Structure formats: C-alpha cells, structure tokens
Amino acid sequence: MLLKRESSGKRWRIRPDGLEKVTGSLAYLTDMSAAGMLYGRVLRSPHPHALILRICTEKARQLEGVHAVLTHLDVPGLNRYGIAHQDQPVFCENKVRYVGDAVAAVAAETAELAELALTLIEVDYELLPIVDDAERALLQDAPLLHPQGNILHHSQFHRGQLGSGFSACAHIVEDTYFTPRQMHTYMETEGGLFVPQEDGRLTVYSPTQHGFMDRLQLSRITAMKQERIRIVSSPIGGSFGGKDELNVQPYGALLALKTNRPVKLHHSRWESVRAGLKRHPMKISMKTGTDASGRLLAHQVRIIADTGAYATLGAEVLNFTVEHVLGPYRYEHVEVDGYSVYTNNGMSGEFRGFGGNQAIFALEGQLDRLAEKLGMDPWELRRMNMRMPDDPGPFGQPIVVTEGAMQVWNAAEASDLWQERGAPNREEEREPWLKVGIGSAFTMHGGGLGVGIPDPAGGRLSLAADGRIEAIFGYEEFGQGLLATLELMLIEQFGLAASDIRMIIGDTDLVPDSGSTTASRATSMMWKTLQNLKLPFTSQLLERAAELLGISVDKLAMGAGGIYETAGNTLLLSYKELAEAEGERISCSTSFLFPTSDTSRTGAHFLYTYAAVVVKVEINQLTGRVRVLDQYHAVAAGPVMNPQGFLGQIEGGSSMALGFTLTEDALMQQGQYMTKNLDTYLVPTIVEHRGAVTVEPIEHLPQGDSYGPRGIGEVGSVTLAPAIAAAIHQAVGIRVTKLPIEPELLQNDCAFAFAEEAVSKR
Secondary structure, three states: OOOOHHHHHHHOOOOOOHHHHHHOOOOOHHHOOOOOOEEEEEEEOOOOOEEEEEEEOHHHHHOOOEEEEEOHHHOOOOOEEOOOOOOEEOOOOOEEOOOOOEEEEEEEOOHHHHHHHHHHOEEEEEEOOOOOOHHHHOOOOOOOOOOOOOEEEEEEEEEOOHHHHHHOOOEEEEEEEEEOOOEOOOOOOOEEEEEEOOOOOEEEEOOOOOHHHHHHHHHHHHOOOHHHEEEEOOOOOOOOOOOOOOOOHHHHHHHHHHHOOOEEEEOOHHHHHHHOOEOOOEEEEEEEEEOOOOOEEEEEEEEEEEEEOOOOOHHHHHHHHHHHOOOOEOOOEEEEEEEEEEOOOOOEOOOOOOOHHHHHHHHHHHHHHHHHHHOOOHHHHHHHHEOOOOOOOOOOOOOOOOOHHHHHHHHHHHOHHHHHHHOOOOOOOOOOOEEEEEEEEEEEEEEOOOOOOOOEEEEEEEEOOOOOEEEEOOOOOOOOOHHHHHHHHHHHHHOOOHHHEEEEOOEOOOOOOOOOOOOOOHHHHHHHHHHHHHHHHHHHHHHHHHHHHOOOHHHEEEEOOEEEEOOOOEEEEEHHHHHHOOOOOOEEEEEEEOOOOOOOOOOOOOEEEEEEEEEEEEEEOOOOEEEEEEEEEEEEOOOOOOHHHHHHHHHHHHHHHHHHHHOOOOOEEOOEEOOOOHHHOOOOOHHHHOOEEEEEEEOOOOOOOOOOOOOOOOHHHOOHHHHHHHHHHHHHOOOOOEOOOOHHHHOOHHHHHHHHHHHHOO
C-alpha cells in the first residue's frame, strides 16, 4: 500500500515539534544567549599545507575588550580529537594540513572585536608542497602529510579465484566512477553556547549527534572529569552526519573555562564550508563479469577515498563502502581493495549513506552495462543475481533472514512507472530536444555501526511527579522526526494520549547513553527499548493502581489519561493521582547493544534495509539539464512506525540524492575551496521537486523476526543516482560515470546547431 495521508488514517498527525519549526519560532541551541556573554572566533590556516614557524598573539591580547587568546599552549589536556581516531589537532602546533586547520582562538566582548583580534595574531608559515589528489597521495614520492604516511586505512576483501573467474566470463565490463565532495548544507551552521557554572562545571549547548561522545572528547581536551561536563544537544537545525564529530566545541569550551564567562561561537557559512565535513569524494574502478546466461562470476573493485587532512570516520566509511560495493548480489569470485587517503583537501567525514551512495552508484552502473552486453532486461539481470533470504551477508557473515531483496524487486517491477518504461514519451508531445527515459536501481543498506564498534542502546520510562509519563533517551532531534516517531510509538504501544507524554532527549545530565543518533539506528533502538520496557513498566503502574483501587491487576489497563477498568472502559485513576500516591517512584530502564553479526569482520552488518527506485527523467539536449519527472521508491524496512516520518525520510533522502547526482560538488583547487557560500553551490529547491515521489513501504517481516523496524534514515539517499543514470541512458544512450552530471555530457550537436541558427537570425 502506498504511503500517503489517505492510507495512514489517524496515524497521519502533526509532529510535536512541527508548529514551532514551520513558524520559525523554535529556538535552536545557536539562538541562545547568556548574560555577560563573550563571542568566540577561531583563526584558521589560509594555507592547505605549511609549517608554522611562529605564532605571536601579543597584539591581540592587548586589544581592549579581548578576554582570551588561546593557542596549543593553552590546551590543558589532549590537543587532539576525533570519534574513532584522535588525530585532529584542537590547535596546530607546528604544521597545518588544510585551510580549515585551527591555529588560535579568541574571546571578546563583541563579535566584531573578536574578528579584529584575529587579524592581530601573527603567524609565520613556511609553505609546503600541496597534495590535492588522493591518487597522487599514494605515490611513493608524494609529500608525507602524517608521519605514518598518507594512507589512513586500507580495507580488503576477497573470495574465490578472481583470475579463473574472469577467464570463465562470457561478458566483462570495466569502468571507473567518480563521486563528488558533497556538503551537508544544514540550515543551522555549527555553533553553540558554552557556560561555566558556579560549581566549576561546564555546560555546553551545542548540536551534536552523540552528546556522550562529545562529553568524552571534551573531557580529554579540558582535562576535566566527564561528570563535570554537561552536554545539551537538541534541537538541531540539521546535521546529516556533519555534526557527529566535534566542530566548535573544543574552542568554545576552552575559551569559556579560560575567561570564566559564557562564550558563544557560531560559524558563518563560509567558515562552515571551510572547516566543516563533506561527503568523501571517491574514485571507484570496477571490473565485473558474467557467464553467457548473465550469472555474475567475478567482481573486482578498487576504491580510493579522499579523507582530507585528518581521519574523522574515514576508515569506517571506507569499510562501509567495501561492504556495499558488493551490494545485494551473489558472486563466486570477488576482490575489493580500498584506500582511504590523506590529502590537503577539505575534511571529509560522516554523511548520510556513509559511503553506500558512492558504492551503489558504481555497482548499479556495472549491472546496467552488463545487461546491455547480454541483451537482457537490466531488472531481470538483478533478479537473477540477487541474494536469497537465507544467504549470508556481503562478507559471507551471518545476517538476519530477510526477504527484502525480492520484495522490493517485485514491487518496483509491478509499479506503474516501471511498466511505463517501454514508452516513456507516450503521454505528451515534447520538443525534439527533450528526451525522456526511465531507469531503476536496487540496494541493501546496513543499519547500526557494525561488528567491532561499541554500539550501546537503551532508554528509560518514568512516571513523573506531575503525572506525565517520561520517555528518556540519549538521542537527538535534528529534523528527522525522532520525537514524532517516539510519541506515536508510545501512544500506540501503551495507549497513552500525547498529553500524557513528556519526551526528554539530548541532555547528558538527564538521559542514559542510548548510543549515537547515526547509522539508521535510532528508530530501531527506540522500538526495542519500548518492547523491553512495556511489560515491567506497565506492571509497575498497574500494580500500584491495583493497591490504591483495591481492584485486581488483571482488571486494569493503561489508557489515555490514566488507568482504566478493562470491563467497563472507565477511567478509575489518573496518572497524576497515581504519581501522588505514596511509594517508590515508578521507573524502568533497559540497556543493550545493537545486534551484530557473529563474525570477526570489523564493520560488517547484521540488519539491512532494502530499497528499489524507479525514476523518470527528462533531458534537455540544448542545455544538458536533467529534470526528474517522477519517482517510485519501494523500501523493505519492516513495520512503519511513523507514516509521515517514513515518507519524509525517503523524500528528504531523495532530495539530497538529487543534489549529489545533478548539481552538488564543493570544488577545490590546490587545496582551496572554490565555493564560499551557497550562492555558488546549488542544492535542489522546491523547483526541482515538482515531480511526484511515490513511496511503497514493505512492512512484512519473516515469521519469527524479533528485530522490528529497520532504519530508513539513509536508504532514501542511496539509490536515486544510479536510477537517474540508467534513465539518462535509456533516453539518450549516454552512460554517466561522474557525478554531479556535467550538462556538457548531455548536450548534443543539435544544441550547437540551434545556437548557431539563433545567432544567425539576429
């Protein structure tokens, strides 16, 4: 059943944070201010690669109104940070490796004064050769960016005998695919307010996707015990992975502690571009072969990912890519060789899809090319080679039995849009330079952090003194609809009214560590937490109510507003009355780990979401521009917890994929960003979304599956690019290997003839 308002009934409801967001009245953390607040600014390197010979801060310190000027000498703890690899300097000591590298920071009474102070800090640099190409960074004579070399991480996987596999192939295709340095372009740039407390604690109001991870890292940097730091981290004006790593927090925290005054630090868009993370640009070379019938025999992949100056999660992203370049298909012989490489380019890091977007663009391109060689329907080629429900995962690891691959394949095959592919132009007459095509693509996407990476989960339910049921989680709301999903699950699973519920998230002083709000995991883990808590929490409430009412527990039930008599459906006791009764506070908590596969392969996944996309596009051969006319998404992710949230995630992910495919690339030359603002970086707007987006969720899970809903936060962003590439080929016969698609590639001779004719008539 298609997902829309009409099919969702009463589940289609206004989200709890919706009104404030659409009216603009919601205060984000970067909107906060405090009495006596100072303004922080960070001095960043103008050079992509240079030695620091001298830093002189005297003139800045002497400026009236400047309260602190900090360098690496002022870091009391570890002068490094990073979730997985602590290799990024808070302040560079003797070398800078990209144009966003921090050298000093100031706190002053006004933002303008802080900017002026930055200009008074003298830094002498000795320029070094720039390494601005990941492949060149691998050469033996390339300048070394780190003492251990320019390779952050090398990930390999092989199975079978690749040489004999290719020898047996009847058809082989070989191509190289390039993907862009995409920006997160969140509405709220990185920032926060940092407040020293009278008792010596520090409160950090700054957006992040994992408050406890920020607290751990700030503890290392400030040399304070973790318990002395409070992280308040929601709501967030967008993240998509870009705020998972620390950004402004080290500078705000150190300046606040140094001055003992609140400090606000908020990036301008240019500073966000320069210092913020981007999607890893990748070069993926593939050689893939089949037998005469189309059965995949051999698949060879080489990946080079540009991770920029420091690690962030570059190794983990590469691991994910290595897994997903194998995708939802069976092969006999496989070899994958991936490198995550340091360069002097901008920082790459976590981004929605986590390396799957790049992998699937390349892999699905190979399937389409093979189908052409075989003279087969490309969708039939996918069916022939897809993993079966009992098959192991891409690395051969045990995974949850799933029918998702065939379910989404069947759904896409049956969709009206795919059935139209034989005659995509039939419904209307078009100008001769407008060509229409329909394409499709297919993916599996792992949820959770994978094997070998700490992945805690859990939460707490409590009856508060005012009678509200408190749902307390360590997750963050960054626009994905987490609060709306949680509220709906509480209503449906516990029979509560929305007015009975108080949701508490994003404050390390108040919430348990539920793990990171990443990796398409939060909905799955909230669902599991409520499943774990339902019986003990309900039992506590009903037993307390039974004592007060003198009625047997089995005759009572939770409902909207309080405890009801099951026979007569009569409200007997409100939650407020229950909370005011004597006795221990009613509260239950649970903690557990995200389920992982029984394998030693680091990063391998256990739970997967499957998706298939069909897309119809129009190519203007005069301009080379592509317009998406219609989209169909089939997503096998188990039960839909929140219809609007599900639809929103697929639509939003699709929008992000549209930019990845058609327009977005944070261009760099010699380690310098060519774009400094959004006026030269084109993200899709409402104009690009005039076509329909149809979403069909596959809610069925195999019998006995106890893992519930899978995450869908990322999968909507993964599969659109190869589907558009396939549609372009159907329309104009051109294969796309590089994103974003350059219009020149799709312009044909008629464009130039048309232009010449137009000019000659003037």
